[in-house]
Amino acid sequence: MSPMTWTPDQIPDLTGKRMLVTGVTSGIGTQTAWELAARGAEVVLAARSRAKLALTRAQIEEAVPGARLHDLLVDLSEMSSVRRAADQARDLGPLDVLVNNAGVMAPPYTRTGDNFELTLATNHFGPFLLTGLLMDQLAASGRGRVVTVASQAHRMARRAPLTDPRRQVGRYSRWNAYAESKLANLLTMFELDRRLRAAGTPVISVAAHPGYAATELMGAGRAAGGERRGAILQGVFQLFGQPPSMGAWPTLMAATAALPGSTYVGPDSFVQLRGNPKNVGATRLARDPVVAAQLWDLSERATGIVYP
Helix, strand or coil, rough: CCCCCCCHHHCCCCCCCCEEEEEECCCCHHHHHHHCCCCHEEEEEEEEHHHHHHHHHHHHHHCCCCCCCCEEEECCCHHHHHHHHHHHHCCCCCCCCEEECCCCCCCCCCCCCCEHHHHHHHHHHHHHHHHHCCCHHHHHHHCCCEEECHHHHHHHHCCCCCCCCCCCCCCCCCCHHHHHHHHHHHHHHHHHHHHHHHCCCEECCCCCCCCCCCCCHHHHHHHHCCCHHHHHHHHHHHCCCHHHHHCCHHHHHHHHHCCCCEEEEEECHHHHCCCCCCEEECCHHHCCCCHHHHHHHHHHHHCCCCCC
């Protein structure tokens, strides 16, 4: 093994750190929360199902005796739920790390209670609002960090989701919607880091993608089916997928390693399907500051938050 290769063995002692992870009831989210708790972090377990959250908490407590855990119910597709969860999280005090992990992959066309398309609401607007509402707590830690879990699917997006989010424009494709939501994740990650640096806020913004991991999210993508793009994704997954335990490594590196802002972490194999995590690149569109600023303005208007 190269001395430059990152593994979870390099995660430092996290005692005294408070970290919030969304989407902890399956796959990468569960593994991320478990690893952080095992290293001594106080972990806020955020998910939308009370029953699944209780099960995940019990599993972590069994594996990590004495783990310091908190439950936080939140449905990221509903902005009122995000606001309620942020209000509850404020009582915990400063946050060292926020891991925006929760997401959906290519569900059927659905409008949320806010009249947003479900994929964009869950994968982008919800995390955007939650991050903004928790920013003061992240800054209060003295060296906060926002980790966005993105995807190689951002490379399939030909444009950012800049149209009115409360009305459907043109023919709907669930895989295009997913790709655009993951592009939105990266555009926002880079723009957030630019704004944090400009404001002198002691928080950095980074991102990670798991490659192709055998998670429930991938199963949901298979169930969506019916479109050529989905079939291609699933075919690649079946050939090259890796287990959630290793799929969580890029997220863990992004959350705990000494990295500069705007770092994007992914697997080190050919086309980043699997392997040990390292710094990787994103598409030119994902790094476009003009498009990012446009998306940022649209997101603030849509969610009703203005970042400090």
